């Protein structure tokens with residue numbers, strides 16, 4: 001039966017909610033097999049150098065230990081870099097755990113203990129003794145940037161800085177108001193709550209079912225098949241539930257390699273789970289130094305933008321992200337010059353973390369824009385509105401939609417921006433300095449190729465199948481809604497089977513493209529179902545649908561009917577029955593429209609408004625109010641959509657004020673590799689956050705009008721907080737995170 | 751003592767009541783309640799997020815009080831009554847707090863969720879939190895990297911309100 005609960009725009013509670021809230025949803029390290037072995041990694045305690053000797057005798061003698069692997073006895077694997085490059089690898093040589101005696105970063109795994117119990121593996125690992133020959137560490141981006149370089153191989157063409165336009169230097173010199181400032185951001189660590197883990201269940205015939213914490217089951221599948229030279233049909237990777245990832249699960253992690261290696265070698269089921277500490281020794285948001293030179297004329301028109309960024313990468317790979325191109329498209333400006341370089345460090349390869357590149361780039365751009373607005377003497381929101389741009393000036397492309405102006409209007413209204421006084425330090429609440437700051441965010445709205453199968457049964461039940469992942473994003477729920485909507489059923493009739501490498505091809509879950517891509521594939525699959533039903537119906541004698549076209553059809557009460565006259569139609573059970581079928585399947589496929597891309601481009605946009613209250617004496621900051629206004633096309637499920645934005649905003653607060661991987665640059669080692677010392681926002685740090693989705697029609701961004709929400713929530717938040725702190729205290733903070741000690745130093749004299 | 755001789759220590763006997771069922775167990779003294787639950791008991795609804803008492807993902811109720819199960823050695827709990835997320839309610843028969851979490855979308859990935867829910871149930875029983883501010887303060891031991899805090903506070907407030915209304919009704923009857 002059709003009711004409102006399956007249509008787009010209905011805030012349906014997550015269909016996987018009851019499993020998650022009762023502890024019934026299984027995550028990667030929660031599958032059991034009698035006789036399973038447990039692995040625990042042992043990691044390097046120097047940042048750079050080589051292993052002179054490694055003594056595993058005591059660990060091997062520890063009761064319960066089955067085997068200890070090091071570079072000396074690691075089983076053979078594929079020898080070419082190509083085999084080790086996963087779907088989203090970056091230029092360079094991917095890390096091959098236990099390959100040789102070289103140490104490339106602090107925390108690099110250099111041994112694996114396999115034992116009959118988790119405790120035995122963990123305790124035995126402590127008995128391994130290593131002698132190193134250490135080289136000098138290089139971990140400080142502010143030092144290493146002196147040796148920065150343009151990456152010889154681009155990760156993606158779209159990440160290359162766009163060509164300069166106009167005369168950025170000349171326009172800067174000529175302009176009356178200018179800002180030239182450097183912004184430093186310390187590295188961040190994703191730290192999803194679930195630890196990286198892999199459980200390999202080995203069948204009697206050697207078939208491997210691999211439960212992996214990943215954002216792409218097929219990426220993990222192809223990776224292990226490549227390095228261990230396995231037949232694709234002998235391995236299945238499952239990621240049914242993923243306890244957060246935020247980009248850290250895009251590329252395979254060493255626990256996947258270890259678990260599969262040990263399982264193949266020992267012919268047993270194996271689980272390897274990381275410790276929280278190990279979670280700091282992998283994929284991280286790179287430390288970055290950015291220089292912004294921006295200038296405006298007396299009317300507040302942006303005359304020149306120059307943006308130069310240097311980001312940390314590892315010795316063995318050139319990780320890159322798009323940090324600077326945003327500065328050429330966020331505002332109208334005819335004189336632009338952008339550049340991007342890397343600096344080698346003795347740290348692990350960084351990786352994508354929520355809105356990679358944009359979160360970093362907008363930190364600098366939106367701080368500098370605020371500074372410039374103040375130079376000109378304009379309200380920072382008015383300055384942004386004044387420089388609104390209606391097309392992508394970088395590539396001279398039309399935008400499929402841009403309701404950012406509505407974000408500005410509605411966000412400002414909800415926040416009460418008009419009551420703001422411009423002068424820093426001019427607003428107070430008792431003992432607190434009050435600051436109001438704003439910033440803008442942009443993220444790309446892309447489609448990636450995706451497939452899905454949709455199967456409809458005579459009783460109206462639907463099964464949706466795709467190798468898509470749900471990393472907390474709500475994929476299960478929105479795919480059910482889309483299938484229900486298209487096939488005239490309620491969402492509770494839909495079973496969604498995702499998170500499985502044997503399902504129809506889907507790219508890794510990342511870049512905010514899953515809803516648009518897999519959602520469109522499901523819609524295409526539903527259309528195939530209807531087409532098949534129609535052709536079957538038309539073969540029946542005296543078919544009431546004889547002359548109908550598929551566009552004229554709807555499904556109501558388990559009947560295929562004419563949308564305009566639902567008396568005319570046939571029961572689906574009858575259509576299938578008369579053709580001797582028990583169900584009908586549609587295979588949907590979608591791919592980005594390359595013709596359209598020559599003319600059009602899609603982005604999501606946001607306007608963020610932040611209130612901070614700062615204790616005038618102690619500098620204790622509290623973010624007391626946030627409004628995040630989002631323009632992201634059609635919203636399928638406002639409930640899960642809002643949560644995505646809330647999550648992005650909260651992570652943005654961490655980026656602004658708390659998160660900082662602290663490195664002892666003398667030893668090159670990470671000092672705060674735990675959740676007590678690496679601070680992320682906790683309950684008490686997060687007060688009221690309001691999310692507004694403004695109306696935005698878009699018929700080009702994706703076939704279902706959806707643009708994606710995973711990243712846009714975080715973009716701009718850091719700068720909005722920094723701008724609010726400036727407004728409260730009169731001090732510009734350009735070194736992130738802006739922790740309490742920095743705020744205290746910048747308090748106005750009393 | 752040489753650590754390698756540790757395994758020769760005898761296992762200890764403990765009786766634990768877990769979700770209403772009594773278990774007589776023999777376990778090594780270094781096994782945490784968390785690892786006991788997630789491993790041999792196959793109650794993996796209780797999550798491991800840090801193993802160091804820093805995240806709250808492993809929160810369970812021990813004799814009705816919320817506790818980080820990674821910080822408790824199982825052998826020290828002889829005679830204790832332990833309630834895990836599985837014991838609070840099942841998908842077809844959810845505890846009011848579990849229902850409220852679903853209704854308010856008080857999670858995303860769901861990994862911190864069992865700990866948040868057990869902690870919230872413990873919090874309400876303590877009866878110390880009266881305001882939203884206090885809920886936030888007293889729930890701060892439970893980290894959520896997905897940032898569902900606003901919705902978690904809503905869910906807890908909702909259940910707190912329900913309980914208060916029931917309390918008033920009961921008092922009136």
Ligand code: FES
Nearest residue numbers: 801803805806820
């Ligand atoms: S696992 Fe116990 S507090 Fe984190």
Ligand code: FES
Nearest residue numbers: 858862894895896
């Ligand atoms: S829901 Fe993902 S960590 Fe809380």
